[in-house]
Amino acid sequence: MTHACNLEGRQRLQTSIGAVLIQLSRFYIHTPRHALHYTHTHVDFRCSKYHPFRVIHPVRYFTSYIERNVRPDGRKFDEHRNIKLNINTIKSAETSALVKYGNTTVICGTKLELAAPKAEDPDSGFLVTNVELVPLCSPKFRPGPPSDHAQVISNVVSEIINNSKFINLKDLCIVSDKLAWVLYCDIVCLDNDGNVVDACITALTASLKTLSLPTVTYDPETEEIKVDTNNRISLKVNGLPVATSFAIFPNCERSILLTDPNTFEEEMCGGNGANITVSWNNGFLCGILKSGGGTLSIEQEKEAIKMAKERTL
Amino acid sequence: MTEAADLKECKLKHMKCELNVLSKSDGSAILSQGETVTLISVNGPLDIKVQNQSIEKCYLEVLFCTKGGRPSVPDRYKEHIIRQTCESAIMGSLYPRTGITVTIQELEDYGGLLSCAVNCACLALLNSGLAMRYVFAAVSCAVDETGNVILEPTYQEVMNAKARFNFVFDSRNKNLITGFSEGIFSEAAYEEALEMSRAASDLVFTFYRDIVTKYSNVI
């Protein structure tokens, strides 16, 4: 058992990733200017996602910004991106809303249907939300059945809306045990640049707030249903749920909260979407979801809740 | 290696645990918290498909099997929560280009399934000998109609609760790793629930230490 090990044994040459990167960067630096002329002349690397530093060593690129108390896109830690909201973009949908958080774009369309309520809950209608992350929005998603990530986002969005009691499902019931509205809210992400959950909640609340239900008359004897689309009653909503997401960057001494993170920031903080989402409605919390990223101290947690509250005022 | 430990404090549900229950997996644990029981098996580091390999860290896969056996969207969400929790604890950079599989089997659910699964996952990971930054403990809480915070609610209390929480803390600084809420609640109730759970997490950490002490003599 105590043979000396063959130290000079053949060791096959293994090209490490680091060596490749150094070669790449050397190539980049030493290539004569005219060789790069055609492809690169007019690209300004300073803010581009193709900045060589960012490509070669993304973590150090990111931390060198964070150390200077600024984010790579020039925002402060607690600064949001510009939000754009366009209501009733899709004419064929009942109501719709297009929301942009910086580059992140989601569109929400609602559809109304009639159905019989569930036997165990005869006085309630249905609110069905679904979020789709199509291959269009990011190279990370492939065509086919919804990915795990899409299912998680979908679940988070429907949990927040259901918990907030934004819509009272009893309002969707027309005749107990016989007829109720089914509200389908389909959200499609067109461009995923981080923080999809907040954008989805904004799109969803905007389209629900503008929704009006046609009046329905139901004849219990003939079971005949008459829908009067000209005579509409707007849907009662309760408050306005607002979700605010943060990425938590695990720095040496203390974690750093980044409000409204973009994809690059999300990747630096674990790579599965934002790390903490705080939702408020009517002065009450309706969801605090934290997963992944750095750990959160008591003060930072309070800070996140406070920042999210300020947004709802 | 059959171990069982009791918790003297009545603040949390009675916990019982057995480590290394499965002979073929690299680490396994069965944990009961009150009436809720979960069984977890950990395998890894394993060889995995090239498309899932990462040169920086291991690929962590969590599978959640319910008693009914049919997969659903809420199950995917539970998997996501447990995966994120384990991922923050496991030192993945020590196992590049490999995969770690955590398989969770629900055996009985009488409230607090998620926190039981998270604690059981921690014990199974300890048993597997994978390097971890810290151990983690999950505690569940509920807020009833009158605004009282109940620690480790029973099945009946869960059904009647206005809001339910699951918190996971790390053992180093008792910071929050994962938090998950259902229902509507005030900021004060949240803070109270968080502090109560933070204090109660100590009991779970003591429990882990007892379990490891009991099997340390055979290492």
Next chain:
Amino acid sequence: MKVSVGDVVLPGDYCEEISAAGEKSKVIVGPGLQKESNHVYVTKAGVLKKKNPNTYWVDYYQKRYTPARGENVIGIVIQKAGDIYRVDLGSSMSAALSYLSFEGATKKNRPNVQIGDVVYAKTLVGSKDMEPELVCVDSYGKKGRLGVLTDGFLFKCSINLIRKILNPSCPLLDSLKNEWPFELAAGMNGRIWIKAKTMRETIALGNAILGAEYLSDEEIKAMCANIASILAGHVA
């Protein structure tokens, strides 16, 4: 939590004793410990041990093998690829064993190793970033006890059991070798190869080893004596 040598430790515990010793002299930090900023943190659940003057490690339970340099392991040849054999060690990646790392092997004179053969080899490369590499010779080009294991019986066990039976203070092998003759090779990857004269003796040996995992030294001696008497009774 703060811990000291001899304690039962959990991941996330830190030991000030080690960091204090590290300020005075060089300290060897073994498996289960990790230095992070100014503290030495525990990463595995077990018992913190110290070997004088300054080596620290954690004894922990493990079944899955992660290759480490210079350990004797038992592998199964699963593939011949070019001028190497691929050998399964039970780790995440199969190991490479060159045709030339056998005693007396040359380009012309290849060793006779077939797929499915069991080899007893030493790890030359055991790094998380590289494929493990095995050799069946020592640095003088001699095979010593390494090489292909013919006949016999191979079984798997936990890595702790290997460490236990190879510990010089463990009475298991000492008591067994006086009872009946056998050959044994223990691989640090949790595999044991045994060979005895008869099937009955092989089974008795395998059961004695597997049964020793959770027994104390005294119990092991009693168990060995018991197995030997049963075996002798039947043989006679």
